[in-house]
Structures are given as C-alpha cells and as structure tokens.
Amino acid sequence: MRFIIALFALAASMAAPVAYGHGFWLLPSSTVLSEPDTVTFDAAVTNDPFHFDYRPLQIDALVITAPDGSKIDPFNVGKGALRTTFDAKLEQKGTYHFAIVREGLRANWKEGDQNRRFMGSEAELDKNIPADARDLVVTETFNRVESFVTVGVPSKLTPSGRGLETVASTHPNDLVAGEPLVLQFLVDGKPAAGVKVEVVKGQTRYRDSLGEQVLESDQDGKVSVDLPTAGMYWLGAKLTDDKVAGKRASKRALAYMLTLEVLPQ
Amino acid sequence: MNKWALSVIPALLATVFSTQTNAAELEVKVNIPRLNAAEYHRPYVTIWLERPDQSMAATLAVLYSQETRGADKGTTWLKDIRQWWRKGGRALSMPMDGVSGATRPVGEHTFSFTAGQAPLGTLAAGDYRLVVETAREKGDRELVRIPFSWPARQAEALQVNGERELGAVLLNIKP
Numbered sequence: 316m317r318f319i320i321a322l323f324a325l326a327a328s329m330a331a332p333v334a335y336g337h338g339f340w341l342l343p344s345s346t347v348l349s350e351p352d353t354v355t356f357d358a359a360v361t362n363d364p365f366h367f368d369y370r371p372l373q374i375d376a377l378v379i380t381a382p383d384g385s386k387i388d389p390f391n392v393g394k395g396a397l398r399t400t401f402d403a404k405l406e407q408k409g410t411y412h413f414a415i416v417r418e419g420l421r422a423n424w425k426e427g428d429q430n431r432r433f434m435g436s437e438a439e440l441d442k443n444i445p446a447d448a449r450d451l452v453v454t455e456t457f458n459r460v461e462s463f464v465t466v467g468v469p470s471k472l473t474p475s476g477r478g479l480e481t482v483a484s485t486h487p488n489d490l491v492a493g494e495p496l497v498l499q500f501l502v503d504g505k506p507a508a509g510v511k512v513e514v515v516k517g518q519t520r521y522r523d524s525l526g527e528q529v530l531e532s533d534q535d536g537k538v539s540v541d542l543p544t545a546g547m548y549w550l551g552a553k554l555t556d557d558k559v560a561g562k563r564a565s566k567r568a569l570a571y572m573l574t575l576e577v578l579p580q
Numbered sequence: 581m582n583k584w585a586l587s588v589i590p591a592l593l594a595t596v597f598s599t600q601t602n603a604a605e606l607e608v609k610v611n612i613p614r615l616n617a618a619e620y621h622r623p624y625v626t627i628w629l630e631r632p633d634q635s636m637a638a639t640l641a642v643l644y645s646q647e648t649r650g651a652d653k654g655t656t657w658l659k660d661i662r663q664w665w666r667k668g669g670r671a672l673s674m675p676m677d678g679v680s681g682a683t684r685p686v687g688e689h690t691f692s693f694t695a696g697q698a699p700l701g702t703l704a705a706g707d708y709r710l711v712v713e714t715a716r717e718k719g720d721r722e723l724v725r726i727p728f729s730w731p732a733r734q735a736e737a738l739q740v741n742g743e744r745e746l747g748a749v750l751l752n753i754k755p
Contacts, residue, residue, distance in 0.1 A: 349659040349670070467670050489666065578662060 338362050339372055339572050340549055341413055341462040346488050346576040348466045351406045355391075356413070356462070359398040364549030365517040365574075367398035372460070374399050376417055382409025382470045409470035410488060415460040416478070420564060424448035437563055455564040460572045463487045476504035479554055479569035490577045492545045499536045500552060502569060506536030510554045514540050517547040545579040604695040604731055605754040608640070610712055611747030614686045621645075621717035622683035623745060624657065626664040627691060629708050630725075636668035637708060640699050641691050642680045660715040663723060688747075695731075703730050714745045726751045 358372035389401035457478040465488035484497035500510040510532040530538040627641040645654030693700040713723040722745035732753040
C-alpha cells in the first residue's frame with residue numbers, strides 16, 4: 316500500500332498535481348450526539364480510508380468552529396507514528412465543523428533526468444528552485460479536509476466561499492442508508508462543473524473490491540452519491556483551474572476531502 | 581312533562597356526556613420480553629406516530645434511564661433510538677411532561693392517549709403509523725409499525741409482534 320502512495324507522490328510530482336491530497340482524513344468517534352459531550356478524532360494519511368497504516372495527519376491548521384461561529388481548541392493532542400489524535404469538547408447544541416485548510420505553492424521541475432518538487436511559501440520557493448530548473452511549473456494548492464459532528468438538531472451549514480467545498484442536499488450528519496445524497500460542489504462559492512469525485516466506504520481491507528464511486532460534477536456542480544449501506548464513507552474531490560491568486564503560479568490545484576457517516580434506517 | 585320529553589332527556593344527557601367522557605383514545609400495550617442476556621439493561625423505548633411520508637406526527641412516550649452518574653446522563657443515549665431521534669426526537673427537550681419516563685421492566689405496559697389532550701393532541705384526519713422503537717444497552721434495536729386511520733369509525737384492535745427486543749405490541753383505538 317505504501318508503494319501506491321509512493322506512486323501517487325510520483326505521479327503528483329510529474330504531471331498530475333490534483334493527486335496530491337489523496338487519502339487525508341479526519342475520523343470522529345461519533346457524528347451524532349444527544350447531549351454535549353467529548354468527541355475524539357483520528358487524523359491520518361492513508362490509502363485505505365480510516366485504516367491508519369501509513370502516516371499521521373498534521374493538524375496544525377485545524378480549525379474547529381462551534382454552532383455559534385466561535386472557535387474552540389482541540390485538546391489531548393497526540394502525535395503518533397501512524398495517526399494524530401485529538402479531543403474536542405462540544406458544549407453547544409448544533410453542528411461543529413472541523414476543517415484543515417492548507418494553501419501553498421508547489422513547484423515541479425527537472426534537473427537532468429530527475430523530477431524535482433518543492434512545496435512551500437513563495438519566499439521558500441525562490442530559495443529552493445535552482446536558476447537552471449527546466450520545465451518549471453508552479454501550482455497554487457488549496458486543500459480542505461473536513462468533518463462534521465452534531466449535538467441535537469443539525470445546524471444549517473454555510474460554505475466559506477473559498478476554494479473547493481460542497482453543499483449537501485441532506486445535512487452530512489443526517490445521512491441514512493438507501494437515501495439519495497446530492498452534493499453541489501462550489502469553487503470560490505460558485506457551482507463548479509467537472510469536479511472529479513471519488514467516494515469509498517471504509518474497511519476496504521475486509522473486502523476484495525474497493526467499490527469506489529467515481530463521479531464528475533455536472534453544469535450545476537452536482538453529483539448524486541449512492542450510499543446503499545450504513546458505514547463510514549470517505550469522499551475526495553479535486554479540480555484544477557487557472558484562477559491563480561499570485562503571480563508565480565500558472566495553475567491552481569484544489570482538493571477537498573470529507574468524512575461521511577451513514578446510519579442504518 | 582310528557583312521556584316524550586322523559587324519554588328524550590336521558591338520550592340528550594348521554595350525548596352531552598359522551599362528548600366529554602368518550603373522547604377518542606389510543607391505547608398502546610408494549611410487551612418487553614424476557615431475554616437471556618449476560619448483562620441485561622432495560623430498553624429505551626419510544627412510542628410515536630408517523631405520517632405516510634415517514635415524517636413524525638407526535639411523540640407519545642419516551643422511556644429512558646433517569647440515572648445520572650457523574651457526567652453520564654441517561655439522555656446521552658437517546659440518539660440510539662435512531663429513527664425517532666432523526667425524525668424529531670432530537671428537537672425535543674427531555675424530560676417532557678406526560679411523555680418521558682423511566683425505563684420499564686419485563687412485562688406488558690399500557691399507555692393511553694386521549695384525543696385533544698397532550699401528547700396526542702388534535703390529530704388531523706388521515707393515515708398514520710404507530711411506531712414503537714426500542715434500543716437496549718449491550719443489546720439490539722428493534723422497530724415495529726402498526727398502520728391505522730384516524731379518526732376511527734369503530735373500535736379497532738391491531739397487533740404486531742416484535743422479533744427480538746419487543747414482544748406483542750397492541751394498538752386499541754376507541755372512536
């Protein structure tokens with residue numbers, strides 16, 4: 316499995332910048348609560364969703380937003396070899412939003428016959444790219460890893476209007492097996508066509524076939540996701556465009572990852 | 581007073597009283613079976629009404645653990661009565677007068693609900709389903725439904741049997 320991740324990294328460094336971000340996830344211990352309570356999370360980067368067998372996910376950029384819009388801090392943060400764990404104390408009724416947003420620049424170039432890659436800020440980029448770099452491509456990256464947990468009645472969710480994100484026809488903490496889910500993908504707050512979406516149910520190691528759904532958003536930015544059975548689902552979406560904010564990059568790579576719990580009827 | 585009047589007065593009185601004492605009623609009997617469990621906890625039970633589109637029309641009863649041990653509250657596990665929780669239980673606040681109560685032991689338990697009074701209230705005419713949903717700590721969850729029409733023209737006795745967590749569930753409708 317590490318081999319596959321290595322391939323992804325290699326592919327990313329060569330031609331497919333959107334592959335970056337595959338397999339990031341935040342896994343809450345509960346998504347539906349009756350009473351204010353503590354929820355614990357695993358955060359990791361793996362191929363098999365929710366099977367922490369590769370690398371921990373850095374949570375420095377984690378932002379936890381309470382139903383009233385205030386921010387809370389994670390506690391009991393544990394940085395393990397295979398996963399990061401943290402707790403969050405949910406004291407209000409409504410939906411808490413957990414998001415790790417990372418923005419940056421990625422440069423790909425060639426030295427001799429070697430592919431090189433560097434990721435970092437603009438200032439760092441200048442220091443790390445040699446003057447004679449060939450085939451230099453600079454990409455702005457915007458990755459969002461999300462999860463939701465609700466105490467009591469789910470709150471209405473409002474998109475941030477930045478980067479790639481989604482608006483769900485059914486609240487993400489209100490999903491039931493067999494009921495349709497339509498997701499509308501937005502880029503910078505506007506419906507985005509052509510977003511590549513992949514949905515995989517967890518516990519892939521207990522079955523032969525991944526059974527992933529590969530979808531692409533229509534003109535309204537919408538995809539219809541099939542959630543036939545209860546369980547934890549991982550959703551990854553990506554889009555590349557040329558709406559760059561700075562002067563260095565020629566492309567922008569957007570990625571979005573969401574954990575969805577589907578309960579039985 | 582003539583004979584005619586004498587014969588009519590009791591009938592009039594009967595009519596007057598019937599509207600007061602014979603309001604339509606739903607009587608629900610829920611049998612909680614004896615289960616062979618290593619560690620048995622009394623089940624959480626909800627009795628509610630749903631419309632044909634599965635939306636909730638009324639919550640009639642919620643039985644949950646009234647114990648509080650430190651930060652552990654019985655209400656923490658109300659979400660495990662999954663359908664009731666999702667369809668409206670989560671919007672209610674417990675305890676709820678005339679609706680919530682303690683969990684019950686093994687045996688038959690009778691609940692009566694009168695039209696015009698909380699929690700049944702005034703139910704619009706139409707098709708409904710009585711839903712009894714149960715969830716037990718370290719045990720299973722079960723849900724049974726009994727369809728009925730409201731208001732009933734005549735007395736009806738309806739029954740459905742649970743398979744694991746519920747025994748016979750009976751619905752007696754008094755018009």
